[in-house]
Amino acid sequence: MAKATFLEAIRQAQYEEMSRDERVFIMGEDIICNVFGTTTGFVDAFGTERVRDTPISENGFIGAAGGAAMVGMRPIVDATISSFLYPAMDQIMSIIAKSRYIYGGQARLPLVIRSCLFYGNSNAAQHSDRNYSMFMNVPGLKIMVPSNAYDMKGMLKAAVRDDDPVLCFEDSTCWMSKADLPDDPDFLIPLGKGDIKREGNDVSIIAIGGAVPLALKAANDLARDGISAEVVDPRSLVPLDKELILRSVRKTGRAITVDPAHQTCSAGSEIAALIAERAFDALRGPVLRVATADTHLPFSPAIEKALYPSPERIVAAARQLVGIRQPENA
Amino acid sequence: MTDGQNDRSLEKYRRMQRIRQFEDLAEAIHAQGEIPGSLHTYAGQEASGVGACMALNDTDYMVGTHRSHGHPIAKGAKLRPLMAELLGKATGICKGKGGSMHLSDFSVGSLGETSIVGSGVPVAAGAALGSKLQGNGRVALCFFGDGATNEGAFHEGMNLAAVWALPAIFVCENNGYAVSTPASATVPVKDVAERARAYGMPSIIVDGQDVDAVEAAVAEAVGRARTGGGPTLVETKTYRYADHAVNMGRILLDRGGEVDEWRKRDPLTLYRAKLIAGGTAAALLDAIEREVADEVADALQFARDSAWPEQAEAFDDVFVDRLPIPDFITA
């Protein structure tokens, strides 16, 4: 065990899985130069056949990862920023998500497509997408959005060993956060298993990716007001740990979803609908959604930040649900 | 040299100076944290952009990339709104919503500087289609890098332009690299220009450090486009001096002595020498440099003095009508 960052967790997971299984290889743009530090030392360890720089042709190489997976390889694609998945929508949506189904189970596509959510830093609208929810709307793609280094490592290793296509979304606001990372080569966190990041009784805050640290901060602030918040991290969105979410909401009777995606059709919206449908009787108020405003992300730092979820917005939502109580020491 | 030619030459020199000094200043204030986000500078490639744009009319269209501070300047854009955009101010050319990767001035014919690699090529083909349908004689010129020629969008746009004989000019600014990856590792033909053959399209390879040569090559392509001869692929061989993006500390690309080698063929130095050899007084060129320095300093002062955008601005321009502003913003 040693403390390491989220990015280092990605590196370790990839390194361990590539060492364990020769069928695993990695490709993407500028992998060898190693832009974000997730392939440090890989060429020396695995050679350029298994560590491949690609041309800037996402539809080509992401599609090729699907093809290689069909014949028994287990590719990891580093698509860098999630906005660059769009040129590959054709292959992701029509081939990778659907091949197993349309061919009646004859095809198997064990591949991982990694990309980061690169928002909050004046990257402007074309680079700031938080687009996992879009992919939830097509069956056949597993989707993980871990919120800390520990989960990242265990889940990415599980994703590489998974026999289905997995999209791994890496929230860049979590990149530098640190955790103790187990060095057990079989340390795995299965997809579809959520995690209670903080226990509480008054309100359930179901937070996704980079919203988890915000929710934890909000929970701290709420505790000072005498409100006990439970923070639920689904960790993967497909499959979704519905029981964990519903159990929490049945306990607290109140629910807020927090999602860095735009609100409309977000993962947070889907979870809110799930709660309304399946835990309605337990609810003491509406399910509230804290998400990014339904507008593009502007470049100017003066107007970008306010559009995202924040601890303040989560606290305000929780107070609204609980009925505003005065802080005990006030 | 006739006076007319001389005016043109001086204008080319002035525009290249504007780009270089704008980029030098942008890099300096980015380092101080005054420009947020990433900054992909155009220094080293000035002759390519200026030569190409000087071959266009004011009403012709142009599409650029993530590395496009130079393109609007080359096409004659005013510096104040560009610098204000870099600082994220309300007076910026995109009201502070686009930033460095989108310095698009539609008043000089830009249809966007788009930061998704390759995505501008179909836009240019479409603008050329519009010109053809409207019979207005305008052409559309698209700038993109060597790396972009591996994208599907590039090939689809090229094919469309060729098969419909659209008045388009595709200018590949081949600076040898896409981020850290040399073109030789991802482009299987020696010259990007060869790719035109697959579309039955003529191509020209030109020294991208020589502004007159670029202008002549693009003028030939423009002439063909305007007279119904269809598109051309022009490859300018050039070089960027800075790292891929100036704040990308992790890009550990060591280009060895390459940068110094290319600096020996700096497009501004080369052109200055050429003009002086042709009889232009050095003092005249010095005066241009000083005027440009004042212009660039004025642009920065303007940007600094400008207000930040209002929060409500974030909800404008998604559609023609402003979106409603959510409660959590107004509260």
Ligand SMILES: Cc1ncc(C[n+]2csc(CCOP(=O)(O)OP(=O)(O)O)c2C)c(N)n1
């Ligand atoms: C579709 C897409 N993939 C990847 C990127 C990341 N990216 C930005 S610029 C760049 C390199 C572009 O190289 P080139 O086209 O040669 O232009 P240059 O930067 O050399 O001017 C890459 C890979 C992107 N912006 N868009």
Ligand SMILES: [Mg+2]
């Ligand atoms: Mg290039």
